[in-house]
Amino acid sequence: MNLNPAPRIPWTRKHLLGLEELSREEILAILDTADSFHEVSTRNRKKVPALTGRVVFNLFFENSTRTRTSFSLAAKRLSADTQDFQAGVSSLTKGETFIDTAKNIEAMGADVLVVRHPTPGTPHLLTQHVHASVINAGDGAHEHPTQALLDLLTIRRLRGRIEGLTVGLVGDIGHSRVARSNIHGLLKLGAKVILCGPPTLVPRSLERLGCTVSNNLDEVLPLCDVVNVLRIQFERDQKAVFPSIAEYFRLYGLTAARVERAKSDLLLLAPGPINRGVELTPEVADGPHSAILDQVTNGLAVRMAVLYLVSGQKTDPR
Amino acid sequence: MRTIQISGGRIIDPSRNLDGVGDLWIGRGRILNVGEGYDDPEVILDARGMIVCPGLIDCHVHLREPGNEEDETIATGAAAALVGGVTSVACMPNTLPALDTQGAAEFIVLQAQRARKANVYPVGAVSKGRKGLELAELGQLVEGGAVAFTDDGAPVASASLMRQALTYARMFDRAVMQHCQVPELTVGGVMNEGFESTRLGLPGMPAAAEDIMVARDIRLAEITGGRLHIQHISTARSVELVREGKRRGINVTAEACPHHFSLTDECLRGFDSNFKMNPPLRTYTDVEAVIEGLKDGTIEILATDHAPHAPEKKLREIDQAPFGIVGLETLLPITIKSLIEPGHLTWPDVIRALTIEPAKLLGIAKGTLAPGADADVTIIDPETRWTIDASKFVSKSRNTPFHGWEVRGRARTVIVAGEVRYTLA
Secondary structure, eight states, rough: SSSSSOSSSOOOOOOOOOOOOOOOHHHHHHHHHHHHHHHGGGGGSSOOOOOOOEEEEEESSSOSHHHHHHHHHHHHHOOOEEEEEEEESSSSGGGGGGHHHHHHHHOOOOOOEEEEESSHHHHHHHHTSSSEEEEEEEEEETOOOHHHHHHHHHHHHHOOOOTTTTEEEESTTTTTTTHHHHHHHHHHHTEEEEEEEETTSSGGGGGGOEEEEEEEHHHHHGSSEEEEEEEOTTSSOOOTSSSHHHHHHHHHOBOOHHHHHOTTTTTOOOSSSOOOOBBOOOOHHHHHTTTTTHHHHHHHHHHHHHHHHHHHHSSOOO | OOEEEEEEEEEEEEEGGGEEEEEEEETEEEEEEEESSOOOSSSSEEOOOOOOOOOEEEEOOOOTTTTTTTTOOHHHHHHHHHHEEEEEEOOSSSSSSOOOOOHHHHHHHHHHHHSSSSSSEEEEEBBGGGGGSSSSOOHHHHHTTOOOOOHHHOOOOOOHHHHHHHHHHGTTTOOOEEEOGGGGTTTTEEESSSSSHHHTOOOEHHHHHHHHHHHEEEEEEEHOOOOOEEEEOOOHHHHHHHHHHHTOOOOOOEOOOOOHHHHHHHGGOOOOOOOOOOOOOOOOHHHHHHHHHHHSSSSSSOOOOOOOHHHHSSSSSSSOOOOOOOOOOGGHHIIIIIIIOOOOOSSHHHHHHHHHHHHHHHHSSOOOTTTBBBOEEEEEEEEEEEEOOOGGGGGSSOOOOTTTEEEEEEEEEEETEEEEEEOOO
């Protein structure tokens, strides 16, 4: 493997805030870099010295297990020092603002801040107040760029391409940062995007981005090469947006019967955590179409690539 | 008090349809005359190339005192008004405690007298504690100096309370000023609901929330015969509703704020809370409709909704930051840039909307250069170019979306009660 991944264009960004502001070439640069790092995960010694001496801080103002763990592990595989900061057990509960919190953490020598926050735009705001690189690990319903990148990487690795594919995003689009980042990334890479769910969860205005909106999964499913199943966010009050889980499952649940009517090589993604029996049945989640566990592995490679690129390529990864 | 001759300016007084170059004479705190006739003035102000008009009136400001003096005080807000060319402001009752008693109104009047800057007129709360449950003592508020009523900061949500307020206020011939918004449609909202809010993942506040209450309140004004004033109108449909209401002879007036005819919801793309206000920045269609409403007289008043917030409050996650921006010191240049330069309104139109029209709304003997009137006069340099710099604001707060804008025009000399209280350095 080429351990000195050379992106097709020079990477100049200090932060990764979202896919909306990235060009097609920049997205491909991340995916190519991630491909190079993918191999590291399969070795016995799963570590490269690329970020030796760098400090990566996970600044999570919202609960997360898999994204935080994935970033931590990615940083460790690049030989960076990592530290977690979890709001709630910290001074935030004593009234400190998140900007002060971030500045304090930066003063401890953080080179990269991986930020998750329930409010859209918070990582963007942070870039105006700290010198460190900021990676958006999810800002409210806005963007979750590394999740979309790992979805893109998974599609590309398993299907060999993204251009020309039809990708269905199913479920709670309105509240989903994963949906927004996926829409931007997929459209830039030439896929056709169909958004599917009840009208209360799928804002029609997203058609203006170039997506198709549908409320009928059975109509849409046979057209899809890839379906990405978005989680119903039970932490939000969903009572107002659909009458019952049973009805949601009946209309939008991905069952074996439904999958049978799909293309035979349908690729099934889910950002997780999934609610088995709500968005999809266990046999579908664990079935032959499912790439859910590939996504997790690819997530590590994508996060290594992003950490590596935003840190600058001055360091020889070997 | 000294006699002042303001010489050679373009005197614009829409209350008397006056627009021409001449001299304005002031003495003993009153307007003496426009034209010739007085010898040996003690002070001569050279106003050649300037616009001389009645002191501007802003019928919608928040001065934060009592309760939030870290944001603004009556003294600093009244001083910021002068810098903006504004000689009279009407301050909203969403203070702590709410401005809902005669004593609270008298406190405002007293603090304004002590400050000796712009005139300050209290607007009393419609409901006790602004809770929207029962009428405040409107009659005693009037005795304390209140010139109108509103629960601004929040709408009077209850249709029945709004009906009572419009009916009861008739005996004082005072307007009920309404922040029109159906609260249950805007819960948790941060910005205008639409493509931009969807793209940014931010909770939206639909235009319909405003439209529905405007429609409701116009109908309530019709059945009560009360005076309804729509504050900070921001949607195309609301403008249409007010236009139709006026056509039907209903007693309804409306005000528009500079940010609602100069900015759109696209400004939120940077997640800067200085673009977060309530009502929120809307779309181009709405901006065009507000301008059209100003042009055809549907909206007769310009106001700032000056809403100061200390930096530590505004510098938060966008959903945590409070709504509102300061506006007094940017009122004129933004209005010039958005309304006069593109040719939507003339100088007399703009001055009318900032003098005699708000004076009529508030029922105050201001906004005119008629002989004998209080000598509140603003001298505007309409051409001077400058850059808006929030760090130089006289207001205690800095929360403006216009920082760094290259603009034209500002107040040069401001006279209140015959006294020069502000001169541009």
